[in-house]
Amino acid sequence: MTTFQSRRLAHVVGLGLIGSSVALALGRTGWTVTGDDLSESARRGALESGVISGVGLSEADLVVVATPAGAVVGVVNEILGVLGAGAIVTDVAGVKGSIVQGVNDSRFLAGHPMAGSELRGLAGARAELFEGCTWVLTPTTLTSPETYSALHGVLREIGANVVAVNAEDHDRLVAVASHVPHLLAGSLMNEASRVAEQDAVLLQLAAGGFRDMTRVAAGDPMIWPDILFENRLAISQTLEALESRLASLRQALGSEDRQSITDGLQSAARARRQLPGRALSSENMGYLRVMVSDRPGELASVTMAASELLVNIYDIEIAHGIEGVAGTLLLAIDAEQVDLFADALDTRGFQVVRER
Amino acid sequence: MTTFQSRRLAHVVGLGLIGSSVALALGRTGWTVTGDDLSESARRGALESGVISGVGLSEADLVVVATPAGAVVGVVNEILGVLGAGAIVTDVAGVKGSIVQGVNDSRFLAGHPMAGSELRGLAGARAELFEGCTWVLTPTTLTSPETYSALHGVLREIGANVVAVNAEDHDRLVAVASHVPHLLAGSLMNEASRVAEQDAVLLQLAAGGFRDMTRVAAGDPMIWPDILFENRLAISQTLEALESRLASLRQALGSEDRQSITDGLQSAARARRQLPGRALSSENMGYLRVMVSDRPGELASVTMAASELLVNIYDIEIAHGIEGVAGTLLLAIDAEQVDLFADALDTRGFQVVRER
Numbered sequence: 001m002t003t004f005q006s007r008r009l010a011h012v013v014g015l016g017l018i019g020s021s022v023a024l025a026l027g028r029t030g031w032t033v034t035g036d037d038l039s040e041s042a043r044r045g046a047l048e049s050g051v052i053s054g055v056g057l058s059e060a061d062l063v064v065v066a067t068p069a070g071a072v073v074g075v076v077n078e079i080l081g082v083l084g085a086g087a088i089v090t091d092v093a094g095v096k097g098s099i100v101q102g103v104n105d106s107r108f109l110a111g112h113p114m115a116g117s118e119l120r121g122l123a124g125a126r127a128e129l130f131e132g133c134t135w136v137l138t139p140t141t142l143t144s145p146e147t148y149s150a151l152h153g154v155l156r157e158i159g160a161n162v163v164a165v166n167a168e169d170h171d172r173l174v175a176v177a178s179h180v181p182h183l184l185a186g187s188l189m190n191e192a193s194r195v196a197e198q199d200a201v202l203l204q205l206a207a208g209g210f211r212d213m214t215r216v217a218a219g220d221p222m223i224w225p226d227i228l229f230e231n232r233l234a235i236s237q238t239l240e241a242l243e244s245r246l247a248s249l250r251q252a253l254g255s256e257d258r259q260s261i262t263d264g265l266q267s268a269a270r271a272r273r274q275l276p277g278r279a280l281s282s283e284n285m286g287y288l289r290v291m292v293s294d295r296p297g298e299l300a301s302v303t304m305a306a307s308e309l310l311v312n313i314y315d316i317e318i319a320h321g322i323e324g325v326a327g328t329l330l331l332a333i334d335a336e337q338v339d340l341f342a343d344a345l346d347t348r349g350f351q352v353v354r355e356r
Numbered sequence: 357m358t359t360f361q362s363r364r365l366a367h368v369v370g371l372g373l374i375g376s377s378v379a380l381a382l383g384r385t386g387w388t389v390t391g392d393d394l395s396e397s398a399r400r401g402a403l404e405s406g407v408i409s410g411v412g413l414s415e416a417d418l419v420v421v422a423t424p425a426g427a428v429v430g431v432v433n434e435i436l437g438v439l440g441a442g443a444i445v446t447d448v449a450g451v452k453g454s455i456v457q458g459v460n461d462s463r464f465l466a467g468h469p470m471a472g473s474e475l476r477g478l479a480g481a482r483a484e485l486f487e488g489c490t491w492v493l494t495p496t497t498l499t500s501p502e503t504y505s506a507l508h509g510v511l512r513e514i515g516a517n518v519v520a521v522n523a524e525d526h527d528r529l530v531a532v533a534s535h536v537p538h539l540l541a542g543s544l545m546n547e548a549s550r551v552a553e554q555d556a557v558l559l560q561l562a563a564g565g566f567r568d569m570t571r572v573a574a575g576d577p578m579i580w581p582d583i584l585f586e587n588r589l590a591i592s593q594t595l596e597a598l599e600s601r602l603a604s605l606r607q608a609l610g611s612e613d614r615q616s617i618t619d620g621l622q623s624a625a626r627a628r629r630q631l632p633g634r635a636l637s638s639e640n641m642g643y644l645r646v647m648v649s650d651r652p653g654e655l656a657s658v659t660m661a662a663s664e665l666l667v668n669i670y671d672i673e674i675a676h677g678i679e680g681v682a683g684t685l686l687l688a689i690d691a692e693q694v695d696l697f698a699d700a701l702d703t704r705g706f707q708v709v710r711e712r
Binding site: 114128134136161163165169172173174176177178180181182183184185186187188189190191192193195196199201202203204205206209210211212213214215216217218219220221222224225228229232235236238239240241242243245246247249250253254256258261262264265266267268269271272273275293296297299300301302303304306307310311312313314315316317318 | 470484490492517519521525528529530532533534536537538539540541542543544545546547548549551552555557558559560561562565566567568569570571572573574575576577578580581584585588591592594595596597598599601602603605606609610612614617618620621622623624625627628629631649652653655656657658659660662663666667668669670671672673674
């Protein structure tokens with residue numbers, strides 16, 4: 001793969017948020033990047049802003065296909081037909097099983113960067129989007145070791161943490177971690193709506209936990225059907241598993257099986273507490289709960305203290321718990337800074353609870 | 357009820373977080389408050405800190421029973437036996453059906469303040485806990501109008517928004533709004549754990565949405581079995597409704613019924629966006645999304661700007677969206693301050709998206 005390493009010519013097909021960010025990230029690490037998009041305006045925007053330097057597929061060593069999932073197989077096979085033996089092709093779609101089944105070529109290696117943005121398209125594109133992000137690759141028995149190591153190297157260069165998983169496992173994992181949670185949130189919200197239609201006071205009783213659980217349901221519904229249908233097998237299995245868990249809970253409630261309810265809640269609590277905070281492992285994270293009132297300046301006072309002490313707040317949320325006016329600020333910071341920061345907040349008169 | 361209004365002698369049974377906060381709130385509005393607790397140390401703590409001024413049930417006009425739900429009926433009936441005709445008794449338990457069925461007295465009116473804290477017992481007690489909180493009262497045909505109007509007046513004085521709901525409706529509403537969401541979060545977390553045992557990489561793929569949906573599952577599991585069993589009928593019905601929604605989704609995926617999937621997601625998105633932000637109506641709330649990077653000071657810079665402009669941040673969260681290092685800050689503020697604050701952040705170099 002000496003050729004591959006030395007020429008550094010890349011081509012990106014599909015210049016949305018992920019495609020444009022890949023182009024920027026590659027450009028920053030010394031690649032010459034061309035690109036293309038079905039949309040004339042997306043192509044022109046990327047050219048004019050310097051995200052890409054041309055529009056020809058040309059002599060690319062690396063082609064990244066960042067089209068919607070449904071179009072990937074067709075585009076990849078077309079591109080493989082015109083590329084040389086030393087080139088590699090990858091994609092970024094959120095579902096992998098159907099894609100690896102549709103492409104039979106040692107130069108192809110499917111991938112899925114776990115990154116995104118609230119913004120869409122070029123507006124949200126950033127060269128740093130993949131720094132610290134988990135980038136899944138799904139090699140098959142066909143994938144050549146050269147293809148794997150070359151793509152792995154490129155992704156490391158743009159800051160991603162690469163993990164290899166087989167395509168079926170990937171689909172099963174994202175079903176549990178992303179697709180089914182979205183469907184659950186939607187189902188809970190729809191059920192609550194139905195009840196609220198009969199009794200509007202429900203909305204006043206919907207506390208923090210309910211809002212947390214339904215938050216993702218507020219997202220753009222239009223991007224979901226494609227993803228859900230592409231991954232329908234794994235999703236159906238996970239839905240079935242959950243239906244059966246809910247039925248068991250119902251049965252335990254009916255038969256007063258206190259032990260099984262308690263066991264289930266305890267194992268869930270244990271597992272949730274061990275869940276790593278984003279890219280960070282939970283071992284390195286410490287948590288603080290700070291009582292605050294809803295007044296301008298309370299939050300500033302806490303975050304200023306963090307800033308002064310060079311404490312980085314990785315995660316923050318206001319847990320209103322229930323519908324009161326005051327709340328608790330949940331902060332995730334480096335574990336070794338917990339005492340320092342808690343003492344500082346204490347001095348400033350805040351009520352603080354440390355958690356580790 | 358002239359007697360009731362003028363003497364202002366209250367007694368609180370059960371001096372945990374809610375009981376102690378009720379005592380403090382009543383004390384602040386001119387009541388003389390006595391109290392009691394099965395725990396010798398809770399009673400002594402409340403006395404020594406001045407939360408209560410004595411321990412006798414004495415000549416109370418108002419008795420608030422703040423024991424665990426399972427003990428309420430027994431305690432209330434015992435107290436009603438020794439109180440005069442002009443007194444009133446209420447409770448604060450999270451489940452109401454079994455309680456109103458167990459007490460047959462015109463002087464009793466059951467209630468449920470939707471307030472709480474991360475802290476427990478006296479340590480978390482605050483006189484302002486109920487300011488702006490929704491306090492549900494569940495009158496029955498037995499409840500006398502005098503009892504209702506007197507208790508309503510007292511609760512308004514300590515800052516609560518009183519709503520009246522019948523006890524069965526209350527239980528059905530909290531099943532959907534609180535109890536079942538908790539069980540769903542636990543079930544999803546347990547299912548993910550099972551998958552993660554086979555494939556630990558799952559935890560790296562668990563994005564912001566998954567963490568949001570399982571957050572409540574991390575809470576203290578020991579307080580839940582009591583609540584769940586007290587409200588098992590309403591919970592079972594809601595679980596069944598959700599099982600059937602999940603089964604319908606499975607069927608729609610299997611039969612490629614795109615329309616029904618899209619309709620479901622769209623109605624959920626619409627409903628979720630209309631969900632009021634806490635006690636505030638969504639009409640008065642505006643939302644900003646601010647792109648931030650994970651560096652000490654980023655958050656301080658945003659919250660400082662808010663503080664300087666006297667903008668109160670009602671709700672804040674870091675949406676990492678996916679596992680990237682940077683994220684989006686979601687801020688809920690007064691709708692009329694959105695432009696002011698967005699412009700200020702813009703000037704400071706932040707990328708801001710306004711939502712209304």
